[in-house]
Structures are given as C-alpha cells and as structure tokens.
Amino acid sequence: MDIIILDQIEFNPSLKRIFKKLHVKKDSNNEVLVLELVEEARSISRPRAMYAITGIDERDDTGVFLGVIRMESRVMRVNLSDVHRVFPYISTSGKELYEWTQSKNELLEKFYAEEISQMALRAADETLLSHLKETYQLGKTASMNPGSLKDWPISAQTSLFKLLGNPEQAIGVKLLDSMLMIPNQTVSGIRFVSESGFSSCELCPRDNCSHRRAAYDQNLLKTKYQ
Numbered sequence: 001m002d003i004i005i006l007d008q009i010e011f012n013p014s015l016k017r018i019f020k021k022l023h024v025k026k027d028s029n030n031e032v033l034v035l036e037l038v039e040e041a042r043s044i045s046r047p048r049a050m051y052a053i054t055g056i057d058e059r060d061d062t063g064v065f066l067g068v069i070r071m072e073s074r075v076m077r078v079n080l081s082d083v084h085r086v087f088p089y090i091s092t093s094g095k096e097l098y099e100w101t102q103s104k105n106e107l108l109e110k111f112y113a114e115e116i117s118q119m120a121l122r123a124a125d126e127t128l129l130s131h132l133k134e135t136y137q138l139g140k141t142a143s144m145n146p147g148s149l150k151d152w153p154i155s156a157q158t159s160l161f162k163l164l165g166n167p168e169q170a171i172g173v174k175l176l177d178s179m180l181m182i183p184n185q186t187v188s189g190i191r192f193v194s195e196s197g198f199s200s201c202e203l204c205p206r207d208n209c210s211h212r213r214a215a216y217d218q219n220l221l222k223t224k225y226q
C-alpha cells in the first residue's frame with residue numbers, strides 16, 4: 001500500500017480574512033491580540049496531510065472492501081459504484097498548533113487560537129486536494145467522513161486509520177478510544193472521483209449547522225441510496 005505524506009504545507013493566512021472571520025475591528029485592542037497570535041502561529045505551525053491509494057477489491061449490497069478492509073456503508077457502496085480506487089486521507093493543523101492552543105488560558109485568546117488553528121487545517125486540506133487533483137489528474141471529486149452519517153458511523157475511524165498505517169508516527173495524529181482525533185483540528189475521510197458530486201450534508205437533517213455545505217434533500221436517501 002502506498003502512503004504519501006505532505007509535510008511542507010505553507011500556512012500564510014490572509015489577515016483580512018482572519019479579521020473578518022473573527023469579527024475584529026481595525027485599531028481595536030483585539031486587533032493587536034490577533035496580530036500577535038497570527039505571528040506566533042505562523043512561526044510554529046506545521047500543518048500536514050497524508051493519504052493512501054487504495055483499490056476497491058470487492059463490493060456487495062451494504063459495503064465495499066477497500067483493499068482487505070471492509071467498510072460497511074450503503075451510501076459508500078453506491079457512491080463508489082463507478083470508481084476503482086479511493087484516497088483515504090487525514091489533514092491536520094499539526095501538533096505544534098494544538099499544543100500552542102492548549103497553552104492559552106485566557107478565554108478569548110484560546111478562542112482566537114482555535115480559530116487560527118482551524119484555518120491551518122483548511123490550508124492542509126486545500127493543499128491535499130490540489131495535490132491529488134494535479135498528481136492523478138482527477139476531475140470532480142467528493143469526500144466521505146466517518147461519523148458524518150448514521151450510515152458510516154464514527155467507529156469506522158478504526159478501519160480508516162488501519163488503511164493509513166500509522167498516522168501518529170507519520171503526521172502526529174492520534175486516534176482516541178472515543179474515536180476523536182488529537183489534534184482536534186484534524187479531518188479524516190476518503191476522497192474519490194465523483195462526476196455527480198456528493199456531500200454528506202445532503203443526507204443530514206441537522207438544523208442550524210454552521211458548517212453546512214449543501215441543502216438537506218429528504219428524498220435523496222430513498223431515491224439514490226436504498
């Protein structure tokens with residue numbers, strides 16, 4: 001199994017974007033605090049990503065075998081009907097920013113540090129996606145993340161981590177017994193080519209989710225995935 005690590009990811013966030021995201025006004029005390037935090041974050045951050053290239057060896061009605069590891073998910077089974085390989089992946093803000101955020105005791109400072117770390121995670125995720133698209137000449141892609149749907153629960157993290165070998169050693173991401181990951185600003189999933197596109201949000205009825213990327217379609221599960 002090929003495992004590829006991206007550990008030279010630049011984190012150079014736009015200050016304009018940060019101030020907008022954090023609702024910080026020009027010439028305020030908070031502006032000075034955020035500038036200091038961004039400078040600290042820039043100097044220590046090491047966002048990272050890793051992925052594997054995994055063939056789909058077998059399929060049945062309720063799941064697929066990614067290599068020798070079975071993933072129980074009807075939604076995945078349908079989404080992967082026309083592809084022959086997937087890219088299991090992890091992107092992370094990195095343990096340096098995690099420890100830095102943990103070291104902040106004051107509430108507002110900790111909140112800003114967490115938001116800045118989230119931007120580092122996004123930088124890692126965007127770098128990984130561009131790398132995959134350029135390296136493998138992928139067209140449109142989609143991603144599935146364990147725990148985002150009842151159909152592919154958070155317990156699938158164990159299988160996903162197995163596909164990636166030793167993420168803790170490779171990029172410093174630890175999987176806890178609770179299935180949460182440390183650093184907390186980390187995402188895991190599988191990416192695959194999908195001309196029709198897919199977002200878990202289309203199958204998720206949760207109200208008021210600030211991370212929603214697509215509207216909930218209450219008929220989709222029945223019409224496409226059953």
Ligand code: SF4
Pocket residue numbers: 148200201204205206209210211212213
């Ligand atoms: S709506 Fe929110 S909780 Fe539901 S899948 Fe999308 S991001 Fe996750």
